[in-house]
Amino acid sequence: MPSETPAAAGRCYCGASAFKAGLPPQTVAYCHCSDCRRWTGGPVGAFAAFAADALTFQPPLGPGFSAVPGVTRWSCPNCGSPLAARFDYLPGQVYVPVGLLDDAGAFPPELHCHSGSQLSWLHLSDDLPRERESGRATLRNSGGQP
Numbered sequence: 001m002p003s004e005t006p007a008a009a010g011r012c013y014c015g016a017s018a019f020k021a022g023l024p025p026q027t028v029a030y031c032h033c034s035d036c037r038r039w040t041g042g043p044v045g046a047f048a049a050f051a052a053d054a055l056t057f058q059p060p061l062g063p064g065f066s067a068v069p070g071v072t073r074w075s076c077p078n079c080g081s082p083l084a085a086r087f088d089y090l091p092g093q094v095y096v097p098v099g100l101l102d103d104a105g106a107f108p109p110e111l112h113c114h115s116g117s118q119l120s121w122l123h124l125s126d127d128l129p130r131e132r133e134s135g136r137a138t139l140r141n142s143g144g145q146p
C-alpha cells in the first residue's frame with residue numbers, strides 16, 4: 001500500500017470499518033429522502049460521492065443489503081454505522097455519509113437532493129441548488145466526465 005496522504009479518509013463510529021480515497025469526492029450532496037433519513041438517523045443525510053475505483057474500504061465491503069430495488073447499502077458489521085451506498089442509477093459512484101470523513105469540514109455540500117421531502121422544521125439557510133427529485137443528472141455528471 002502506498003503511504004501517501006489520501007485525498008479523504010474516514011471511519012465508522014467504532015473504528016472497525018475505515019476507508020481511504022485516492023481522489024477527492026466528485027460531489028457532496030444533502031439528501032432529504034425518507035430512506036436516507038432512516039438509514040442515517042438524522043433529519044437529513046449528507047453524502048460524499050466518490051468514484052468507486054478511488055475508494056478503498058478496510059475491511060472490504062461485504063455484499064451489503066438492499067431494502068429498495070436498485071439501492072445497496074453497507075453498514076459497519078460491528079457498530080452498525082452507515083458506511084456506504086450505491087444506486088443503480090448512479091453507476092460508478094459510492095456515497096459515503098459525509099459525517100464519517102475525518103475532515104468533513106473540508107467537504108461542504110454542493111446541492112440538495114429530494115428537497116421536496118425536506119422536513120418542515122429543518123432550516124438550512126444556504127443558496128445551494130435544490131432538486132425536488134433525486135438530482136441524478138447533476139450527481140451523475142459531477143465526475144467531470146463527458
Ligand SMILES: [Zn+2]
Pocket residue numbers: 012013014015016017076077078079080081
Ligand atoms: Zn463500526
Ligand SMILES: [Zn+2]
Pocket residue numbers: 031032033034035036037045114
Ligand atoms: Zn436519499
